[in-house]
Amino acid sequence: MTVIEVLSLSKSYQLKGSNFARFDALKNVSFSITEGESVGIIGHNGAGKSTLLKLLSDVAFPTSGEAKVVGTFASLLEVGTGFHPDLSGRDNIFLNASIIGIPKKEVGEELENIISFSGVGKFIDEPLHTYSSGMKLRLAFSVLAHLKTDIIALDEVLAVGDSMFQMKCMERIFDFKKQGRTILFVSHNLSAVKKLCERTLVIESGEIVFDGASDLAIQFYLNNQKTSGLNNQFLKELTNHCTTKNATINLNIEQLESNVEFDFGLNISDPSGNQLYHFSNRFIDQRLIPENGKLNLKLDFNHSLKPGNYSVSIYLGQNHEELAWMENVTELVVPPYNPYGFHNPDAIQSAMIADFNISTT
Amino acid sequence: MPSQKPIRVIRAKQPLSIWIKQLWQRRETLWFFVWKDLKVQYQKPIFGLLWSVFQPLIYFAVILSVIRFSGRTTSETQLPFELYLLCGLAIWNFTTSVILGGINSMQSNAGLITKASFPRLYLILSPLIKSMFDLVIVLAIIVVTAMAMQVQIPLLFPVYLFLSILLVLPVSFGFACISAAFIVWNRHFRHAVPILLYATLFVLPIFYSMDKIENQWLRFFYHFNPIAGAMEVLRNGFNPFYWNLNPMLAWSASSIFVLIVGTFFFRRTEQTLADKI
Structure with missing residues (x-):
């Protein structure tokens, strides 16, 4: 019925x-x-x-x-x-x-x-x-x-x-x-x-x-981690794919000034707003120069997050000026698995998983 | 027995019949709201009682002293002035506490409105019922004062009392609904409502008699003002054969009118309440 x-x-x-x-x-x-x-x-x-x-x-x-x-x-x-x-x-x-x-x-x-x-x-x-x-x-x-x-x-x-x-x-x-x-x-x-x-x-x-x-x-x-309804003149497309250990985030950015240095930053935080990861091209001294006003960026990283949802915030800048700061613009979803092989992942209270050993000395 | 299971239809517009039916079906929740307010207030019974009568008694003391010390005459009223003033303040206090109680409960229960389903009108009705408890206490004080001042309480007094409450109840409820609707529409109105209410302390015949007013427009205003009417009816209870209640019909009509307009406004707002608050 x-x-x-x-x-x-x-x-x-x-x-x-x-x-x-x-x-x-x-x-x-x-x-x-x-x-x-x-x-x-x-x-x-x-x-x-x-x-x-x-x-x-x-x-x-x-x-x-x-x-x-x-x-x-x-x-x-x-x-x-x-x-x-x-x-x-x-x-x-x-x-x-x-x-x-x-x-x-x-x-x-x-x-x-x-x-x-x-x-x-x-x-x-x-x-x-x-x-x-x-x-x-x-x-x-x-x-x-x-x-x-x-x-x-x-x-x-x-x-x-x-x-x-x-x-x-x-x-x-x-x-x-x-x-x-x-x-x-x-x-x-x-x-x-x-x-x-x-x-x-x-x-x-x-x-x-x-x-x-x-x-x-x-x-x-x-x-289907494609973020729809992006309401930003620069960021046209944002997709991400996340496995239990790796994540890939793709961005299509348009309407930039050509041949002017571009800055990019990305934060990942847990639901209570604690920042867990912060990435930027500046940290690794990588210059990004848009051609024809466009840039396609791909961010790859290994993570040690436990299963759950994390929010992604993005900074775009050019010529040392902010173009856009988009808070919680999309979500990164780490698929369910059993970290450490433990049967009850909910019992793990931290956001991060580490390789660890306990031995008696 | 699937046929006995309740069927609920969710639509953009809730029909009036279902609205009224739910108002009745969920009445237990209304009692719980009232019970909660009373229980919180009367946890320390002395304080509970004090808060019920605090406002009218303070106003009573202040107005009485001002009038006495400024040497104004208080003989224009049929009743002893103290009693006259108390009757006016009892009604005024009831109306203001219904309206302020209504808008406060809409605000303090904003969390409930977005998280639980119950007839929203209960948020207006529960402070109204609580204000009625307070009114009963103030009325008891009036009766005791009358006895102390050796003013005779006629047999017909309860009838007048009842009529007076019957007049003031719909209009207070209606204004509470209208104020609540305004505040949902634009929350800045919440600052305006108390100011307007306290202004009515001077506009209503609380410490003066409307018999003496000659201005045609003001008389017209009083003849269509059920709150002034309720005060007048209550005072007449002490002197039933001095009848100056000719505007009774106009008072009742305008009281019912405010009730209908208020309910209508509230129902309009109710549909979008959870989105806006």
Whole structure:
């Protein structure tokens, strides 16, 4: 039975300031999901994944198109929505659940389970501002873990918390799956998507560019690192290809002044904005001279990044003056693998993988 | 039993019938919003009570002293001036706290608006319900003051009280909706709303009587102003046979009008709320 039916759903936002320009966050998206399916949704930041979930959750309204949802639906676009610091943990369970749309009666029946699952113990009647951030997360997730809705939509809920917490969440989500419930799972964590979902949608610039088996979808996503919608007069094309050990980034640059020295810089940072790599032609004393105003650059490097998404920022300059500084212009996606051969890559907390040995002396 | 499962249709425009249905279906969430506000405020009951009556009592003390010390006459009112002033302030305080509460809750819950789905009108309704609790406390103070001043409380007083609340409720709600819509449209309005509200302290017949006003336009303004009307009705409760409530129909009509316009504005804004806030 079809539980979610989406028919050419579109969402565009009015851009402020610029002559009624509109930005299309979703363009004519159509798909359907049958009961009990676990469907992953992957794509770059700003590709439209969260917009899609917001529309399905009634948080925002589409510009055109239609969707039909059959059965009870709960979405978690955030962990701990509506938590109030001055109320006790117990009160916050009811408050949070009510805001997500779970009746008080249902929470009351599960209250003891929710409290014991959260592991906050005797702190449950203390005000929330006395909790550590980890405790808040556990409390919030345990509300989610006892949801009884037919369909559950999760947006990046695993991006927070420590690895123990993430593993516990993941187990719980697998339980949902075993209970035959329908799951929509938006994540940047490709290995989690691969494990949980048999089907995955790839969203690119507001369109579904791939809909099929998760393995193939992830493959497709990794092979299609072409950045669309570049809004820069110089940078015309930007593509990248990344394996577990190497990365290649190609840039087509136009409209440069011919025969004038060109400067190029590229930063790679993790999701929290820490710069991990910085490349520039100046570091290696390489002169770049555009011919006919054009330059095709190829940057090759070995990396030791753990699987995940990293953002790329680019600097272009000529004649010692800045032409463009594009922050987070594209994403570098390191495909899922098991660094060190370790079975649970999520437990590795650093962004970098190193060759290492431990011996007893 | 697939036929029993709820079916939800997502469209660009939500029909009014579904909007109203959701307003009713999710009412438990509204109670939770109200319960949260009350619980946070009354964690220390003394302080909770104090904050409810702080504003009207401070204004009461200030206005009374200014008028007394400046040697103004306060005999133009039918009621003892203290009582007259308290009635006016109770209504004024209610309206301003509904409007300010509404716009504050729209702002402080911006995170909820973009992350959770519930009828957005609850953000206006929950401070309104909380303000009603505060109003009850202020009204209790009025009754106690009346008894202390040996003003007789007629049997018909509750009827007048009820009528007065009935007048002020729709208009306050309507203005709260309109202000919220304006603030979503342009957030700079949030600075203007409190200033305009405090200006109404002088525009409304709180510490003077509208009977004495001769200017035709001002009289017209009062005759279509349900907030002034609610003050007048409440004061008449102490003196039911002194009837000067001829504009009752105009007051009710304009109160309902503001309610409808406000709801309409709010519903228009609601559709794009999560995009804009």
